[in-house]
Amino acid sequence: MxxxxxxxxxxxxxxxxxxxxLRRSIxxxxxxxxTEIQIGGKPLLAFCSNDYLGLANHPKLIAALSEGARRFGTGSGASHLISGHHAIHDELEAKLASTQAGAIPNARALFFSTGYLANISAITALSLIGKSKTSIYSAALNHASLIDGVRLARGQGSVDLHIFDHHHLAGLEDKLRNDLTPFKLIVTDGVFSMDGDLAPVQELLHLANQYDALxxxxxxxxxxVLGKHGYGILEDQEVCSDRIIYMGTLGKAAGLNGAxxxxxxxxxxxxxxxARPYIYSTASSPALAFAVLRSVSLIEGELxxxxxxxxxxxIALWKEGSIFIRWNRxxxxxxxxPIVVGSNATALQLARALDQLGYWIPAIRPPTVPKEMARLRMTLSAAHTKEQIQGLCKxxxxxxxxLPK
Incomplete structure (x- = not known):
C-alpha cells in the first residue's frame, strides 16, 4: 500500500x-x-513567560478560580448568544469597560476566550461596516492574530491593505491623505511583542482624527503593566477618543486566560x-470570568x-547589567x-547553552521575526529576584x- x-x-x-x-517543538x-520551574524534572529559571506581574500562580487567584467553580460550575454550556452568557460575564464586562472609560467615551466591553479570537473577531466585523470598499492600515510588525484578522477580512469583502512602519509615520500619512475610501481602519500593536517598543498612539490617533479612520x-x-492603575497604553499615553477599539489580554499580566x-x-x-468567531464560539467558563474579575481588582489596587x-x-536593573558587544539588545x-543575535544557528546554540546552565529562554526564529533577526525574546517579571537577573547578565x-561567532 x-x-x-x-x-x-x-x-x-x-x-x-x-x-x-526552523522546526518548532513543545x-x-x-x-x-x-520564575522557577521544572521541565522533565530539571529545574530552570524562566525568563520567557508573559506572566509580567507574577499573578499566574498567586494564592488569591487560585482561591478565586476555585470559588468561581463552586459558585458557577465549570462550563458555560453554550455560546454567548444561546445560553452561555451568565450574569458574572456581565459583571466582568462592566468592570473591564470601566478600566478604559477614561480613554473611550460610552465604553462597553466584550469578553473573549483568547486574544487571537478577539482580534480576528473585531477586524473581520469592522471590515463589514458600510457597503463600499474598506482600507486597512496595518503596522508591519503586528502580531500574527492581527495579520490573520486582516487576511480573513480581505477574504470576505473588498479590502485594500496598506502596511506601515510605526517608527516612521510620514508614509502612513501620505497614504491616508490620498485615500478616498469611506471607511478606514488603522491597526497596531500597543507593545510590539517581539521588539518590546510602544506604538506612537497619540500620533496615530491624530492621524485617525485628521483622516476619519478608526x-x-x-x-x-x-x-x-502600563499606566498608573495598570489599565494599559491608553492610560499611559493619556488619550481619549470614540475612534479607538482597544483589545486587552487577560492571559499575560492578569495571570489567567481570555481577552x-x-x-x-x-x-x-x-x-x-x-463577529462570527464570537457568535459561534462556546462562551468562556463563568468560573474564569469570576477569577478574572478578582484579578482586575488586584491589578488596579495596592498589590x-x-x-x-x-x-x-x-527592567532598570536588567538594562544596566546587560551590555553586549556582538549582540544587539x-x-x-x-x-x-529581546537580544538579536542574527542567524537561526546562533540563536539555537545560545538557547541550548542557556538551558544547560539552568535558564529557559527559547530561540525566536522566522517567520515570527524577519530573516537574519533571530533572537532570544527575554521577558522580565515582578517575581524575578535581583540575584536572578544579575546572574543572567553574568x-x-x-x-x-x-561562543563561536
Whole structure:
C-alpha cells in the first residue's frame, strides 16, 4: 500500500524546515507558571513567560478560580448568544469597560476566550461596516492574530491593505491623505511583542482624527503593566477618543486566560451582530470570568501598584547589567527585552547553552521575526529576584565571549 500523497509531502516539507533550523517543538512544564520551574524534572529559571506581574500562580487567584467553580460550575454550556452568557460575564464586562472609560467615551466591553479570537473577531466585523470598499492600515510588525484578522477580512469583502512602519509615520500619512475610501481602519500593536517598543498612539490617533479612520490597538502586553492603575497604553499615553477599539489580554499580566475588546457601545453592538468567531464560539467558563474579575481588582489596587513598581525596577536593573558587544539588545522600556543575535544557528546554540546552565529562554526564529533577526525574546517579571537577573547578565556576558561567532 502506498503512503498517501499528503504524508509524503509533509515529510519533504518538514525536511526543509529542519534544514533551515526552523522546526518548532513543545516542551512540557511540570510545575505551575513562575520564575522557577521544572521541565522533565530539571529545574530552570524562566525568563520567557508573559506572566509580567507574577499573578499566574498567586494564592488569591487560585482561591478565586476555585470559588468561581463552586459558585458557577465549570462550563458555560453554550455560546454567548444561546445560553452561555451568565450574569458574572456581565459583571466582568462592566468592570473591564470601566478600566478604559477614561480613554473611550460610552465604553462597553466584550469578553473573549483568547486574544487571537478577539482580534480576528473585531477586524473581520469592522471590515463589514458600510457597503463600499474598506482600507486597512496595518503596522508591519503586528502580531500574527492581527495579520490573520486582516487576511480573513480581505477574504470576505473588498479590502485594500496598506502596511506601515510605526517608527516612521510620514508614509502612513501620505497614504491616508490620498485615500478616498469611506471607511478606514488603522491597526497596531500597543507593545510590539517581539521588539518590546510602544506604538506612537497619540500620533496615530491624530492621524485617525485628521483622516476619519478608526484606530484599533492590541494591548496584549500593556494591560496590567502600563499606566498608573495598570489599565494599559491608553492610560499611559493619556488619550481619549470614540475612534479607538482597544483589545486587552487577560492571559499575560492578569495571570489567567481570555481577552476583551473595549470600544464605543455602538461598535460593541456591531461586533455582537457581525463577529462570527464570537457568535459561534462556546462562551468562556463563568468560573474564569469570576477569577478574572478578582484579578482586575488586584491589578488596579495596592498589590498591582507594588508589582508594577517591582517590575519596572527589574527592567532598570536588567538594562544596566546587560551590555553586549556582538549582540544587539533592542531598545525597550517594557518587560519584553529581546537580544538579536542574527542567524537561526546562533540563536539555537545560545538557547541550548542557556538551558544547560539552568535558564529557559527559547530561540525566536522566522517567520515570527524577519530573516537574519533571530533572537532570544527575554521577558522580565515582578517575581524575578535581583540575584536572578544579575546572574543572567553574568551568564550572557560570558556566553557572548565564549561562543563561536
Amino acid at each position: 502506498h503512503m498517501p500523497f499528503a504524508l509524503n509531502q509533509i515529510d519533504a516539507e518538514l525536511a526543509i524546515i529542519d534544514r533551515e533550523l 516542551r512540557s512544564v511540570d510545575t505551575p507558571c513562575g 484606530l484599533m490597538i492590541d494591548d496584549a502586553h500593556g494591560f496590567g 476583551f475588546v473595549c470600544a464605543h457601545e455602538k461598535i460593541i453592538a456591531w461586533l455582537i451582530q457581525k 498591582g501598584q507594588e508589582l508594577r513598581a517591582r517590575l519596572h525596577s527589574n 533592542l531598545k525597550s522600556d517594557t518587560a519584553i527585552q 551568564v550572557l556576558s560570558d556566553l557572548e565571549t565564549s
